[in-house]
Amino acid sequence: MNNERVQNIDSNTACVNASEQQHPGWYNLKYTAVGILFGIVFVKAEIISWFRIQEMFRLQSFHMFGVIGTAVVVGAISVFLIKKFNVKTIHGEVIKIADKEFNKGQIYGGLLFGFGWALTGACPGPLFAHIGAGFYAILVVILSAIAGTWTYGYFKEKLPH
Amino acid sequence: MIEQIQQPWPWYVAGIIIGLIVPALLILGNKSFGISSNLRHVCAACFPADIKFFKYDWKKEIWNFFFVGGIFLGAFLANHYLMTNAPIEVSPALQSELAQYGISNFNYMLPSELFSFEALFTVRGFIMMVVGGFLVGFGTRYAGGCTSGHAIMGLSNLQWPSLVATICFMAGGFFMANIILPWILSL
Numbered sequence: 409m410n411n412e413r414v415q416n417i418d419s420n421t422a423c424v425n426a427s428e429q430q431h432p433g434w435y436n437l438k439y440t441a442v443g444i445l446f447g448i449v450f451v452k453a454e455i456i457s458w459f460r461i462q463e464m465f466r467l468q469s470f471h472m473f474g475v476i477g478t479a480v481v482v483g484a485i486s487v488f489l490i491k492k493f494n495v496k497t498i499h500g501e502v503i504k505i506a507d508k509e510f511n512k513g514q515i516y517g518g519l520l521f522g523f524g525w526a527l528t529g530a531c532p533g534p535l536f537a538h539i540g541a542g543f544y545a546i547l548v549v550i551l552s553a554i555a556g557t558w559t560y561g562y563f564k565e566k567l568p569h
Numbered sequence: 570m571i572e573q574i575q576q577p578w579p580w581y582v583a584g585i586i587i588g589l590i591v592p593a594l595l596i597l598g599n600k601s602f603g604i605s606s607n608l609r610h611v612c613a614a615c616f617p618a619d620i621k622f623f624k625y626d627w628k629k630e631i632w633n634f635f636f637v638g639g640i641f642l643g644a645f646l647a648n649h650y651l652m653t654n655a656p657i658e659v660s661p662a663l664q665s666e667l668a669q670y671g672i673s674n675f676n677y678m679l680p681s682e683l684f685s686f687e688a689l690f691t692v693r694g695f696i697m698m699v700v701g702g703f704l705v706g707f708g709t710r711y712a713g714g715c716t717s718g719h720a721i722m723g724l725s726n727l728q729w730p731s732l733v734a735t736i737c738f739m740a741g742g743f744f745m746a747n748i749i750l751p752w753i754l755s756l
Binding site for chain 2: 429448475484501564
């Protein structure tokens with residue numbers, strides 16, 4: 409049962425819960441702490457700004473390329489070190505990162521998300537930061553994004569993958 | 570110090586902190602960085618509608634809601650305590666392009682002419698907010714991830730499907746911003 413669930417998630421999402429351990433619910437607050445830092449950076453580095461995203465797609469500013477590029481380099485070095493030194497979680501678990509399997513969805517879906525990214529000037533993370541920063545109209549965008557995700561789930565079997 | 574914090578942060582500061590979120594989530598509890606899955610978990614929790622794609626134990630992924638709750642709180646804190654009232658600096662080229670479409674309010678992160686409850690009832694505002702949001706939700710799930718899951722987490726783990734996805738994100742964005750968006754903004 410559990411295996412089936414994991415497989416089902418594996419093939420469909422980028423976010424795989426690899427941990428097998430059970431913890432009390434309040435343990436999740438550690439992720440809230442990381443999220444708070446992320447939210448502050450989103451606002452302070454203007455990553456949630458529609459203007460910064462438009463500049464990126466028009467090659468008018470280096471800012472967003474710098475942000476994403478640096479994040480990838482730092483992330484890649486971190487993952488390399490975690491693997492090399494076999495770093496464990498704070499709860500002593502072996503760190504596992506699921507491989508991404510290729511399917512054509514990454515092309516079709518990727519292009520469609522790119523259209524949406526340029527229109528809204530936001531990927532999913534900044535959408536949630538917008539609400540925190542007081543742009544309540546963006547709730548409409550989030551609801552529409554949930555509707556889009558639901559529609560994908562509904563038509564998934566009929567779409568080319 | 571506090572004055573420096575109140576200025577917009579440079580790209581390398583943001584990039585380093587975001588990059589460090591990847592190992593932070595892994596070490597705190599074996600979580601792979603990603604955000605768009607939350608949209609799926611909302612569907613699974615609220616409107617599963619007997620669709621196979623939404624029939625899984627979303628409660629096991631609840632950490633992701635806590636993570637996003639933190640993003641909300643962090644943005645709130647930054648907006649209230651770490652900002653000045655200075656307008657957003659926008660490149661002159663973009664300013665003059667947007668001026669053609671009557672967009673000249675650079676006081677906020679988002680142009681109020683396009684993203685507000687009033688704008689929702691204009692043709693271009695509706696396309697930007699509703700159609701744009703739909704494409705974000707549909708496209709990220711179809712692609713299996715967003716900027717965080719593919720571009721940052723996937724590339725950090727040297728996954729070539731994530732490179733394909735990231736290239737397509739950028740290609741789609743370039744096409745929309747340069748070819749289609751001017752027409753939408755003129756509506």
